[in-house]
Amino acid sequence: MVTSFNEQIGHYGAWRREFALRLKLLAAWMKEHGLMDSGVEARLQRLEDQMRSDKVMVAFVAEFSRGKSELINALFFASYGRRIMPASAGRTTMCPTELGFDAGVPPSLRLLPIESRLHPQSLAEWRQASDQWTHVPLDVDDAEQLALALEKVTDVRRVTQDEARALGFWHDEVPDDNPPMDADGRVEVPRWRHALVNIEHPLLAQGLVILDTPGLNAIGAEPELTVNLIPQAHAVVFLLAADTGVTKSDLSVWREHLSHGADEVNARLVVLNKIDTLWDTLSTPEQVKLQIVQQRVASADILGVPAQQVMAVSAQKGLVAKITFDAELLQASGLPALEAALGDGILAQRHEILRAVVARGVTDLRNETGRVLQVRRRDLAEQKMELQGLGGKNSAVIKNMRSRIEQEKQEFDMGNAKIHAVRSVQHKLLGEMFGLLGSRNLKAEMGLLAAAMRQRGLKLGVKTVYGETFTRLRANMTKAQAHGAEIHSMLDATFRQLNAEFGFSLQLPPIPDIPRYHAELDEIEASHLQYLGLRNALKLAQPEFAERLVRALATRLRAVNDSAFGEVELWSKSAAAQLEDQLKERRKSFVRRIDGIDRIQEAAGGLDERVAEIEAQEAVLGQFDTRLQLLTSYFLTTAAPTLPPAA
Structure with a gap:
């Protein structure tokens, strides 16, 4: 079953590739006919690079056990017919995990050891140190191998209290936030600091980047996650559990890491997950719907967002519905509405931003090149007048x-x-x-x-x-x-x-x-x-x-x-x-x-011959101008493609 969001990502990727190819052809034509200076070349190259490399990042943020990984499976990986991200009971993502696609990197899972926190380098600097990461090859065509490999993001290790303190997971001043200690005086911490998943999944190949984050304790210990990655995401999906509502720890995550800088309503989506826990056989469907509406309104009120910004879903039922092709269950899961919100929000917005950037750049280029052609026309006209005189x-x-x-x-x-x-x-x-x-x-x-x-x-x-x-x-x-x-x-x-x-x-x-x-x-x-x-x-x-x-x-x-x-x-x-x-x-x-x-x-006949040459050159310039208008009009008149309706 193809979802609305998947279709929109596909349209978005195809649209970007089409624009990038046309920019490349425009540059080649201009270079061939001597219309390319260094400034125009730099502008065209920048536009083409932007179209080819543009990414859309969706970050999933929540406390532990709210169903982030299951929602990611339901939204993006149902075509595998099974869970890809670890989401079963007792298996939860312990480190920030980025899923994307880079054609220059083999399919792999790269894991940065948690001990890297003991060193001053930033995460951006660690990304450049490939030899410091653990590399796990991935087979994108083998769902079982892929899922088994990705379970490594749930790995933990037990360390002493001093080690936990040095790594940022133990605070003597706030004992309530510390992880439990076992009989040997050791505490459980993530084995990895960060994970990068590189696979040629259809959506990831179109420029989608998925960020799966761990819970509050791990988020708070990694400032680069909340300083850089989450703020730069085009959309942040914040998950709550329908059976608990907004807990104290949920509110801490929201207030400390998500309530800042959300100028646009589409930048933050709140997902009330696990609504299937409210599907009580002793209650009528109308009573269940009313309960869900009340939970949405109450959650919105606590978080300070409009009620329509809170989406009610069951990620688990949505995943099952996609795998079993159960259209009725899929609608009941609420997943299509969330996909539509993501598509209509971030993708439509990125379409418009990129289209406006390209249109502005191409308009400047057209005007600048038009002035060059006009200068050449004027020079030819002056030469012709001189010669005719x-x-x-x-x-x-x-x-x-x-x-x-x-x-x-x-x-x-x-x-x-x-x-x-x-x-x-x-x-x-x-x-x-x-x-x-x-x-x-x-x-x-x-x-x-x-x-x-x-x-x-x-x-x-x-x-x-x-x-x-x-x-x-x-x-x-x-x-x-x-x-x-x-x-x-x-x-x-x-x-x-x-x-x-x-x-x-x-x-x-x-x-x-x-x-x-x-x-x-x-x-x-x-x-x-x-x-x-x-x-x-x-x-x-x-x-x-x-x-x-x-x-x-x-x-x-x-x-x-x-x-x-x-x-x-x-x-x-x-x-x-x-x-x-x-x-x-x-x-x-x-x-x-x-x-x-x-x-x-x-030569006696040189005058007529030279005037004829100039007139031929004038005709060529006229053809150049017509061709320029034709090659650039596509960028100025072609709107972003119409996105498909919600599934």
């Missing part, structure tokens, strides 16, 4: 014409000195912008924060240091924005002057949207204040936890700075390439004009 003229007039063109060329070359001076100032300001957004500056800021975090005992002043850090980071963004405005103003004046003096059609690209990164910094700061309050004071007192928190924060901030850096770099390259392209076209025009005069002097 020479009809019947003697050699002295033709010689004077050649001298005048050479004089124009000399004046143009002299004007280039001004351009070089402007470029020098531009590069200086760009260097300062890149310095403000570069890794060295961020590393220094994180060093100051890390020093404050390393202090022993309760860190009562760390909130102030944290706030000051973000104040300086925002100040750097403000300075970068000011430099960008200065560069933009200087280039705008230069472009206007060149357009007036030489008839160029230069148009400066819009200044990078630096304020957008201000907003991202605000969001990151607000979402991490939770770690600096009294609730986490005891955790922060542990140097190892504080160090991991800073490293996780640095990873996310680096992504913001890198994105801003890349946008500034692309903007600068686009402006420089546009100027260089029109300068190059003008130099070629001088060469063609002088060559045309020389050919006329050498």
Whole structure:
């Protein structure tokens, strides 16, 4: 049985591949016909890469035994005819598990030992150290082998109290949160810190990434999970159990890790799982439905979300229904409604975001290339007028014409000195912008924060240091924005002057949207204040936890700075390439004009022949323009594909 969400993922992947292929063909055509400068090439390559590599991450978050893994099985892996993720009684995911597909990596389960927590490296850094992970080969065509291998994410080990404390699973100050101790004085902790599953599953191959998280104790001990992975998920599915409602630990997970930064209603979905526990044979169907509605309303009220944002499902019955092709049971499980919510929410939203990005980029490219074609047309028209004006003229007039063109060329070359001076100032300001957004500056800021975090005992002043850090980071963004405005103003004046003096059609690209990164910094700061309050004071007192928190924060901030850096770099390259392209076209025009005069002097029939050549070139440019409009119109007129209705 094909589900609505599966169909939508398939449509989404096909749509991305189609757009990426057309962008590649557009780039090849432009390169073949000399219409590609470095700025246009960089923009097209960036758009193509974005279309091919775009991922949609869905994170499943809950306390233990709420049915996360079973819901993942029901939503994504029912076609195997059995459970793939461990979800039977007593088998629960003990470490964060990411499921995705990378064609460059063999099908495998990679497991990072829990002992890696004893080292300062962030999870992002550990991802680059492949030899530190345990690799388990996977056979995607063998459901039994796949399921057996994935059971390793449930592995635990017993350690001493001191080891548990060092690993972040034992806190003397909050004994109620500590795991139980056995007769030998040992406690149970996860064997693995993180798991990466790479399989060519149809949905994962389309760009879906699934994040299965462990319970509150494990989440709280791994700041990188809540600092980086969960906030960057396109949708977060938070599970509750219908037979218990919102428990104290459920509320802790929600308040500490999920209630921040959820600006859009579709970013957080609450799933009231195990509604089959309410299917009481002594109650009428209407009474059962009323109970479920009451549970949804009560849960929504406690969590502070709209009631329609709470979906009631039975993951177990939904999985059974898909495997047995029981349409009636599937509808009763509530799974189709959840799939529709996921599809209509995250996928429709990603469609629109990507389509808008491509449309904006292609519109800029079309306008820029159109200006290049217009410059070439104008140069050809001027050449043709010059040559037609020479009809019947003697050699002295033709010689004077050649001298005048050479004089124009000399004046143009002299004007280039001004351009070089402007470029020098531009590069200086760009260097300062890149310095403000570069890794060295961020590393220094994180060093100051890390020093404050390393202090022993309760860190009562760390909130102030944290706030000051973000104040300086925002100040750097403000300075970068000011430099960008200065560069933009200087280039705008230069472009206007060149357009007036030489008839160029230069148009400066819009200044990078630096304020957008201000907003991202605000969001990151607000979402991490939770770690600096009294609730986490005891955790922060542990140097190892504080160090991991800073490293996780640095990873996310680096992504913001890198994105801003890349946008500034692309903007600068686009402006420089546009100027260089029109300068190059003008130099070629001088060469063609002088060559045309020389050919006329050498041969009596050269004038008519040269005019005919120019007219042929004009016709080719007209064909280029038509072809450009045709190749780009697809991106501007083709909307995101209509998603199939809910199953």
